[in-house]
Amino acid sequence: MESVFTPLDCLLPAGTSVPLALKYNNPKLETQFGNLKFCLLILNQPFNKGHFHCLWSKATLRACADGGANRLYHITEGSQHSFLPDYISGDFDSIRPEVEEYYKLKGCEFIENKDQDFTDFTKCLQILQKKIEKNGLQGKHKLHVDTGLEGEWCGLIPIGNACDCVTTTGLKWNLTNHVLKFGTLVSTSNTYDNSGIVTIETDKPLLWTMAIKE
Amino acid sequence: RIIPTSASKLPVRDCSHVLGNLKFCLLILNQPFNKGHFHCLWSKATLRACADGGANRLYHITEGSQHSFLPDYISGDFDSIRPEVEEYYKLKGCEFIENKDQDFTDFTKCLQILQKKIEKNGLQIDAIVALGGLGGRFDQIMASVETLFHATSITPFPVIVIQECSLIYLLQPGKHKLHVDTGLEGEWCGLIPIGNACDCVTTTGLKWNLTNHVLKFGTLVSTSNTYDNSGIVTIETDKPLLWTMAIKE
Numbered sequence: 001m002e003s004v005f006t007p008l009d010c011l012l013p014a015g016t017s018v019p020l021a022l023k024y025n026n027p028k029l030e031t032q033f034g035n036l037k038f039c040l041l042i043l044n045q046p047f048n049k050g051h052f053h054c055l056w057s058k059a060t061l062r063a064c065a066d067g068g069a070n071r072l073y074h075i076t077e078g079s080q081h082s083f084l085p086d087y088i089s090g091d092f093d094s095i096r097p098e099v100e101e102y103y104k105l106k107g108c109e110f111i112e113n114k115d116q117d118f119t120d121f122t123k124c125l126q127i128l129q130k131k132i133e134k135n136g137l138q139g140k141h142k143l144h145v146d147t148g149l150e151g152e153w154c155g156l157i158p159i160g161n162a163c164d165c166v167t168t169t170g171l172k173w174n175l176t177n178h179v180l181k182f183g184t185l186v187s188t189s190n191t192y193d194n195s196g197i198v199t200i201e202t203d204k205p206l207l208w209t210m211a212i213k214e
Numbered sequence: 215r216i217i218p219t220s221a222s223k224l225p226v227r228d229c230s231h232v233l234g235n236l237k238f239c240l241l242i243l244n245q246p247f248n249k250g251h252f253h254c255l256w257s258k259a260t261l262r263a264c265a266d267g268g269a270n271r272l273y274h275i276t277e278g279s280q281h282s283f284l285p286d287y288i289s290g291d292f293d294s295i296r297p298e299v300e301e302y303y304k305l306k307g308c309e310f311i312e313n314k315d316q317d318f319t320d321f322t323k324c325l326q327i328l329q330k331k332i333e334k335n336g337l338q339i340d341a342i343v344a345l346g347g348l349g350g351r352f353d354q355i356m357a358s359v360e361t362l363f364h365a366t367s368i369t370p371f372p373v374i375v376i377q378e379c380s381l382i383y384l385l386q387p388g389k390h391k392l393h394v395d396t397g398l399e400g401e402w403c404g405l406i407p408i409g410n411a412c413d414c415v416t417t418t419g420l421k422w423n424l425t426n427h428v429l430k431f432g433t434l435v436s437t438s439n440t441y442d443n444s445g446i447v448t449i450e451t452d453k454p455l456l457w458t459m460a461i462k463e
Contacts, residue, residue: 155358159356161409161431182408182409182454188356188360
């Protein structure tokens with residue numbers, strides 16, 4: 001059983017996502033995944049306005065992790081009332097007083113968690129998990145990289161642990177039962193062949209990273 | 215090869231009028247970097263090199279006075295350096311050392327050449343400083359970290375990477391003492407078990423210290439840490455562990 005996913009589908013303008021079942025002529029995919037439905041978490045870093053508007057409009061649920069609310073407030077200046085998050089969570093040591101006041105006034109849910117053993121991102125994710133249905137990760141992955149939004153580079157990063165057996169297709173420099181490990185081999189500055197599909201099989205958690213076109 | 219002593223003492227970030235005798239070589243990588251850092255590091259470096267597109271960065275940041283900032287060499291596969299930049303530095307007599315090996319990054323190859331020059335010229339060096347390498351593309355940041363892993367078999371000298379407000383330094387297994395009292399330290403610091411779990415880490419000098427802790431992605435990673443007021447941080451680790459810290463603006 002493999003997981004099938006188009007990483008950059010979320011950045012396609014609303015209405016242009018083709019149902020997976022139709023796109024890949026596989027009726028099984030419709031019941032499994034359908035159109036990419038996603039939840040949006042806004043973290044405390046500056047981000048691109050273009051990405052933001054596209055993601056916000058398509059998201060099923062939208063949340064801010066602490067200071068992410070400042071970013072949301074700022075980037076929606078003049079029309080904050082049209083961009084209210086479903087909840088704001090964290091230890092609230094980063095959210096500005098006027099931002100907190102505004103979203104409280106507007107009735108946004110505030111979920112406090114002062115636990116210092118976890119980041120605001122992690123805590124936001126834990127709350128999100130309670131609010132949505134879970135999808136499991138398998139060892140085999142199929143990524144559709146033909147949205148037109150893919151930039152040139154991509155990489156596979158064995159962050160945190162070595163991967164003893166990684167096999168790929170669809171990359172310029174593929175791996176076949178390779179070890180990926182810091183100090184041995186890390187796949188960076190990789191790129192795609194022209195198939196539009198990347199498959200990755202890994203025995204341990206492995207970080208996929210890719211470029212988004214400007 | 216020479217293995218650093220088990221208590222490696224690295225005065226981190228001494229600059230200009232602050233008392234500091236750290237002798238270092240400067241590698242310029244292909245990322246945008248801070249002008250303030252650049253001028254300070256350039257003026258104090260024993261030897262200065264560019265890794266491929268790092269030459270573009272140098273050329274740009276020294277606009278108007280490039281002739282006063284000529285690198286000792288430029289190395290790499292030269293797929294990033296711009297033609298006019300290459301032409302300029304060739305005209306000025308800078309050494310170009312080509313290496314088209316795709317199994318190593320420009321940073322790694324630059325380091326290999328640097329070590330040869332340090333040995334050949336008998337240079338007295340305390341550390342190697344790489345400028346750039348921590349910004350922009352995520353995969354390039356990871357490539358910089360990967361180079362730090364390889365650095366231990368390339369050079370005995372500590373290699374630190376600096377960009378914007380961040381510094382990274384890979385701690386080898388053993389005990390380390392870091393002096394963090396230059397006045398240039400920013401607020402945050404962290405210990406990142408990148409690439410492998412560390413089963414036994416003990417620290418002093420941090421706000422949140424560790425005592426025989428496991429550091430591992432998915433279990434515990436020390437981020438947003440900070441200092442107590444002692445001015446010294448000690449770290450003991452059983453496996454390679456990445457130290458990262460803030461540099462004041």
